[in-house]
Amino acid sequence: MNTPVILNERDGSRFEQRDGDTILRAALRAGVGLSYECNSGGCGGCKFDLLSGEVDTLWADAPGLTARDRQRGRHLACQCRARGAVSIKAASAAEYVPLRTPRRRQAWLTGVSEITHDLREFRFRTDGVADFLPGQYAMLDLPGVGASRAYSLSNTPNEEGEWHFQIRRVPHGQGTHALFDRLACGDEIGLDGPYGVAWLRTAAPRDIVCVAGGSGLAPMISIARGAAEAGMLETRKLYFFYGARTPRDVCGQAMLEKLEGFGERIHYIPVVSLPGEDGAWPGETGYVHDALARSLPGGLPGFEFYFAGPPPMTQALQEMLMVGHRVPFEQIHFDRFF
Ligand code: FES
Structure with missing residues (x-):
């Protein structure tokens, strides 16, 4: 043919x-x-x-x-x-135009860990290097699932062929059912990537803001890890916002704490929309974009923004940054999770 x-x-x-x-x-x-x-x-x-x-x-x-x-x-x-x-x-x-050409590979599941009650990290290995940019995603072909599923990477490029994904279980979701309930260590899947344009800009001189909502944790963790590995945090600060529904959905801090500079150059700000009636939640509440505008020091055009999450969150952030605060479009990089 x-x-x-x-x-x-x-x-x-x-x-x-x-x-x-x-x-x-x-x-x-x-x-x-x-x-x-x-x-x-x-x-x-x-x-x-x-x-x-x-x-x-x-x-x-x-x-x-x-x-x-x-x-x-x-x-x-x-x-x-x-x-x-x-x-x-x-x-x-x-x-x-891709800076890393997407390629199809065979990948094998090597490990799974629990992050929260409904979020897990899945680790795959391929032959050859894991050649992607922090913040990108790959398409996974999972057994028994018709169409490929897009999942963001949470680690950084490496010679060992390690591709890590942090994935939230979607009720009745075919892709997450295959990953959470059927796939076992050693099983093979198809992996095609990398894709996505919301990758870490290492040459940008500004302090970095990462905003993760819902299942958008993985690419923001990858951006934070990539910034640390590239030495960017020696001269810049990183503000990491995580927007969750309830306190038990909050995550990400333990991963950031492993990066040098946490507490001094890396600031983690969780925000919950449903804090509960007991008043036990000590942190920010409401919409993550409002918390961001309240918490960041100085004018917002002084930052480089990365965000990943559901369309209402990314849209609210984009409008607030571009219309409300006149942040140039070139300083805003985001992935919407549909
Ligand atoms: Fe085709 Fe999103 S890239 S619909």
């Missing part, structure tokens, strides 16, 4: 689609910076117009497309495979 070739008429790029890739993964593997975010059909960041040729759609009801998009015949590059040569019109930009 011929290898489909995709032409993006918007920027003139041309690339081949191989090995069952979606159009998005084929583009990124070829070094073409098609716009994207979640790689999972949720965000709509990879929408394109099909100008000629035919595609197969993997998830017809993906929430990344609106009814209007569907009426206009638009598609998601992360949820489509070309059947043959196709021409598309899709947004692209240099910031989406």
Whole structure:
């Protein structure tokens, strides 16, 4: 069978689609910076117009497309495979060109640890180096689960091929059911990555703010660890906010305490939305973006921001930073978890 070739008429790029890739993964593997975010059909960041040729759609009801998009015949590059040569019109930009080329690998589960009542760390090993940037994610192909699932890495790049993920159990979630209930140490899965553009900017000279909400802990821990390993915390401070529902959901402090400078250069600020009626919770309450505006010293444009969490949290933060405090967009890096 011929290898489909995709032409993006918007920027003139041309690339081949191989090995069952979606159009998005084929583009990124070829070094073409098609716009994207979640790689999972949720965000709509990879929408394109099909100008000629035919595609197969993997998830017809993906929430990344609106009814209007569907009426206009638009598609998601992360949820489509070309059947043959196709021409598309899709947004692209240099910031989406991968600095680490995503690659498919076999990975083996080597260990699991409990972090909270519903959050676990899963450790996988691959042959060769674990080549990614702190803050990125990988797509996991899990046994018995139809579509790949995106999970953020919590460790830092390494020669040993270690890929660690901190994953919250999703009620009725197929991916987390496979991970939490079926996978055993030694089992093999498929791992494709890295992906994502909310990676640690080591050249940025500003103090760092990480904000994790819900299951967004992993990439923020990776950013904090990466900043420590790169020596960034010798000249910068790190403020780490964790937004949780209840005190028993709070986590992350123990991992940060292992980093040199905790308490002096690294500040951990947990925020809960439901502190309980007993008044025992000693810390911040309410929305994490409000706590951030109250707690950070000086003007917010003086910081480099990283955040990961559910769309309402990331949207509230983005609006507060950009509209309310005029933080330049280049200083804001985030992943929405759908
Ligand atoms: Fe395709 Fe998010 S990248 S919908």
